[in-house]
Amino acid sequence: MINKLTVKIQKTHAPIVVGLDPMLDYIPEHIQKKAFQEKGETLEGAAEAIWQFNKEIVDYTWDLIPAVKPQIAMYEQFGIPGLAAFKKTVDYCHEKDLVVIGDVKRGDIGSTSAAYAAGHIGTVTVGSQAYHPFDEDFITVNPYLGTDGVKPFAEVCRKEQKGLFILVKTSNPSSGEFQDRLIDGRPLYEHVGEKVAQWSAECMGESYSYIGAVVGATYPEMGKVLRKIMPKSYILVPGYGAQGGKGADLVHFFNEDGLGAIVNSSRGIIAAYKQEAYAKFGPEHFGEASRAAVEDMRKDIDGALQSAL
Amino acid sequence: MINKLTVKIQKTHAPIVVGLDPMLDYIPEHIQKKAFQEKGETLEGAAEAIWQFNKEIVDYTWDLIPAVKPQIAMYEQFGIPGLAAFKKTVDYCHEKDLVVIGDVKRGDIGSTSAAYAAGHIGTVTVGSQAYHPFDEDFITVNPYLGTDGVKPFAEVCRKEQKGLFILVKTSNPSSGEFQDRLIDGRPLYEHVGEKVAQWSAECMGESYSYIGAVVGATYPEMGKVLRKIMPKSYILVPGYGAQGGKGADLVHFFNEDGLGAIVNSSRGIIAAYKQEAYAKFGPEHFGEASRAAVEDMRKDIDGALQSAL
Numbered sequence: 001m002i003n004k005l006t007v008k009i010q011k012t013h014a015p016i017v018v019g020l021d022p023m024l025d026y027i028p029e030h031i032q033k034k035a036f037q038e039k040g041e042t043l044e045g046a047a048e049a050i051w052q053f054n055k056e057i058v059d060y061t062w063d064l065i066p067a068v069k070p071q072i073a074m075y076e077q078f079g080i081p082g083l084a085a086f087k088k089t090v091d092y093c094h095e096k097d098l099v100v101i102g103d104v105k106r107g108d109i110g111s112t113s114a115a116y117a118a119g120h121i122g123t124v125t126v127g128s129q130a131y132h133p134f135d136e137d138f139i140t141v142n143p144y145l146g147t148d149g150v151k152p153f154a155e156v157c158r159k160e161q162k163g164l165f166i167l168v169k170t171s172n173p174s175s176g177e178f179q180d181r182l183i184d185g186r187p188l189y190e191h192v193g194e195k196v197a198q199w200s201a202e203c204m205g206e207s208y209s210y211i212g213a214v215v216g217a218t219y220p221e222m223g224k225v226l227r228k229i230m231p232k233s234y235i236l237v238p239g240y241g242a243q244g245g246k247g248a249d250l251v252h253f254f255n256e257d258g259l260g261a262i263v264n265s266s267r268g269i270i271a272a273y274k275q276e277a278y279a280k281f282g283p284e285h286f287g288e289a290s291r292a293a294v295e296d297m298r299k300d301i302d303g304a305l306q307s308a309l
Numbered sequence: 310m311i312n313k314l315t316v317k318i319q320k321t322h323a324p325i326v327v328g329l330d331p332m333l334d335y336i337p338e339h340i341q342k343k344a345f346q347e348k349g350e351t352l353e354g355a356a357e358a359i360w361q362f363n364k365e366i367v368d369y370t371w372d373l374i375p376a377v378k379p380q381i382a383m384y385e386q387f388g389i390p391g392l393a394a395f396k397k398t399v400d401y402c403h404e405k406d407l408v409v410i411g412d413v414k415r416g417d418i419g420s421t422s423a424a425y426a427a428g429h430i431g432t433v434t435v436g437s438q439a440y441h442p443f444d445e446d447f448i449t450v451n452p453y454l455g456t457d458g459v460k461p462f463a464e465v466c467r468k469e470q471k472g473l474f475i476l477v478k479t480s481n482p483s484s485g486e487f488q489d490r491l492i493d494g495r496p497l498y499e500h501v502g503e504k505v506a507q508w509s510a511e512c513m514g515e516s517y518s519y520i521g522a523v524v525g526a527t528y529p530e531m532g533k534v535l536r537k538i539m540p541k542s543y544i545l546v547p548g549y550g551a552q553g554g555k556g557a558d559l560v561h562f563f564n565e566d567g568l569g570a571i572v573n574s575s576r577g578i579i580a581a582y583k584q585e586a587y588a589k590f591g592p593e594h595f596g597e598a599s600r601a602a603v604e605d606m607r608k609d610i611d612g613a614l615q616s617a618l
Contacts, residue, residue, distance in 0.1 A: 043435065043442060080392055087389060108382060128350055172419060182492060
């Protein structure tokens with residue numbers, strides 16, 4: 001799957017992932033209204049609004065981008081119907097040949113991590129039958145429990161040719177509270193990065209590993225260091241746009257081959273129609289606004305990469 | 310909810326939580342067979358088997374225990390039908406007046422943690438309607454992202470009188486890989502424990518805080534230290550029984566009032582019928598085996614507490 005992601009990035013010139021994190025208040029009135037008319041002001045109604053919103057954004061952007069990243073929390077908050085909309089979104093993105101990164105941040109003791117891995121990127125067996133319940137291509141994983149919490153995910157990746165992005169340095173303001181604390185003179189995130197590099201080496205694709213890392217766009221200096229610590233790991237970079245990251249800040253997350261990073265934008269793309277720059281499209285044409293925002297993001301990042309390399 | 314948990318522990322003399330973590334191979338043949346006959350060898354069939362298994366265990370143990378802890382991964386691995394069985398289990402345990410600890414180990418940046426909190430222990434709004442999608446009483450939370458990843462959960466707890474158990478020192482063999490690393494001369498888990506103590510102080514119930522911690526039974530010496538660092542936090546202690554913890558090891562997880570900890574056993578209770586000690590019940594009477602195992606666990610822990618206090 002890392003090979004497919006790499007090829008798609010090269011083809012689209014867009015090391016971009018669209019974060020499908022649909023808060024209800026991002027969803028235009030007319031979509032919400034129609035969904036509530038059909039399914040009521042219920043969890044099912046909210047799930048229908050999310051699905052219709054996602055579908056239009058995917059329809060307007062799929063040919064420009066290699067990947068999407070649905071944030072499962074935004075679906076899980078609407079219970080079972082919400083999670084059904086998550087699954088429907090994963091399947092629809094696969095129909096459009098997009099790589100799907102499930103942003104699930106799971107992580108537990110060994111046997112439990114194995115269950116998460118089976119459900120999200122692997123296979124479960126029921127009697128004589130096998131199923132791929134959620135069937136994302138990559139998922140994000142929390143490393144706090146150490147190697148035996150991560151290994152079951154890596155094993156499933158090897159078997160199913162799927163991939164991981166492991167949290168190393170997150171984009172949020174208080175990420176430093178634990179992640180930046182010094183251990184033997186170096187911050188915790190570097191120690192986690194080193195472990196990621198070890199795990200990565202055991203799961204190599206053609207030129208990159210199936211095991212990648214999450215490093216926030218909001219910490220470009222740390223990105224520079226972590227790039228060197230994990231040379232074969234793709235870095236998934238959240239925090240572009242709405243959280244403050246800019247294209248020029250991001251060049252050090254990439255390797256000299258122009259690869260090795262993929263930058264996520266959620267709000268900046270999916271709620272583009274709410275920003276001044278794209279307000280002319282209006283809520284009725286939110287899909288076109290998202291397409292324009294993807295094109296601008298590609299120009300910003302590809303432009304910064306071209307002038308840096 | 311922490312007040313309810315405390316009262317129930319005092320009433321049952323059982324600082325015990327039954328981990329409802331149903332792997333398919335814990336579920337007796339006759340239950341699986343019946344479920345597959347009704348729903349096929351499908352995700353729905355697996356979910357039905359899990360639900361029937363859980364129901365019988367709850368029916369045989371609810372009057373002896375204060376709380377249950379369903380591990381969501383074991384349900385999530387069977388996709389949407391599995392998660393529907395999770396929800397059905399939560400609701401059924403509430404009918405039996407049990408406190409439900411959702412072992413979900415969620416944790417993300419602020420807005421995303423807020424969505425998880427709303428879905429699991431809070432309220433979501435759809436148009437003019439409000440819903441409590443999963444409606445657990447407590448959930449477990451991963452602290453790797455720091456304060457702004459935890460605060461949204463704590464805010465929902467204050468509003469809804471729900472609670473958290475935050476991972477401090479986990480029970481698995483490689484938990485020390487990051488959690489034990491020394492920062493300013495003290496292990497990371499102590500620093501996390503100090504943060505838990507701060508967060509706890511802002512969310513006090515009658516005698517304990519809504520904000521508790523997870524500390525593995527497999528690390529009793531660390532439990533002793535953490536007990537002092539977080540005096541007002543309940544400690545949820547996994548790792549009893551199958552993972553190796555024993556009653557006598559656990560007394561230091563408790564305060565001098567005999568409260569402040571609740572010990573989880575999963576496999577040891579729900580798959581008791583598979584152990585030599587309870588084999589006489591046979592798979593047909595697995596519920597009775599679980600009841601006997603709960604009684605033995607209560608004797609072990611309450612006995613150790615009585616002789617220590």
